[in-house]
Amino acid sequence: MSLTERLPLANVQVGDELPGRELKPDNVQLFLYNAALWNAHRIHFDHPYATEVEGYPGLVIAGPMLGDWLNQCVEEWLGDAGRLVGIEYSNRAASYIGETLRSGGKVVAIDGASGEVRIEVFIVNEADEVITPGVATAVMGA
Amino acid sequence: MTTLLSDELLANIGRQSAPHRELVTRRDIRKYAIATGNRQRKYLDGDQAPPMFHVALFWDVVELEELSADGVSIDKLLPKFPLERAMAGGLKIDYLQPVYPGDWLTATRTLTNIYEKHGRSGPLIFYEVDMQIVNEAGEPVIREKTTRILR
DSSP: OOHHSSSGGOOTTOOOOOEEEEOOHHHHHHHHHHHHHHHGGGGGHHHIIIIISSOSOOOOOOOOHHHHHHHHHHHHHHHHEEEEEEEEOOOOOOOTOOOOOOEEEEEEEEETTTTTTEEEEEEETTOOEEEEEEEEEEEOOO | OSSSHHHHTTTTTBBBBOOEEEOHHHHHHHHHHHHHTTOOHHTTTTSSSTTHHHHHHHHOOOOOBOOTTSOBBTTSSOOSSOOEEEEEEEEEEOOOOOOTTTOOEEEEEEEEEEEEETTTTTEEEEEEEEEEEOOOOOEEEEEEEEEOOOO
């Protein structure tokens, strides 16, 4: 076996899917997240304000927490076999406490020379709409 | 086509925040990892900071009277825009070095772009803020570009 064949990169193929994860944040998790940031925006904890003043159907799940889950999706798949070096994502639609979301991803490109792997990642809602699409870059091998 | 962006507004491009220096602690890492539902032991124990921990580390710690009625703090880097309702935004992050408890990190934010587009429902203003995070040796640790949309 050559050195290259022993690298974890050799086990990865374009089209490989990352394990999905069901995510159902509750008020407690959303509160702790915003407390860890020092984010007091009422749309995340004040239900009458979020619904009656801002017109949302419920408490809004924080956008960067959805982004964090994309990072977790990639890192859990990578394990010790590689390193997450970059991620790009957008919060395209809001989601609310009570919804069940799902994270996942798919390998879309591999550069054997540099060990760079590009992964499309996403958060979908119950209607299977992608609310947070992104692209992550990891380096595997060396 | 008329523009919402006056020369005076565009003159804010390039505006930079004062450097913001913070200490990474095990306790703050643990809180962040737990709150985000992280499942990796090294993060839950605070041995290393997970990706995006810098979002919490450099969120402005403002005093109560600096918060508006909706609980939001005013971002002093930004000018007053002619559109005010924030829509979806995006983030692009490069992780250049790992972050550990005990690290002192310094973040500097720059307003790098303001532009407008005309969507189906009317005009939209986009702005971009770059955040450069360096360690005590001045080496880059994280680079982040935020894009926000106002309507």
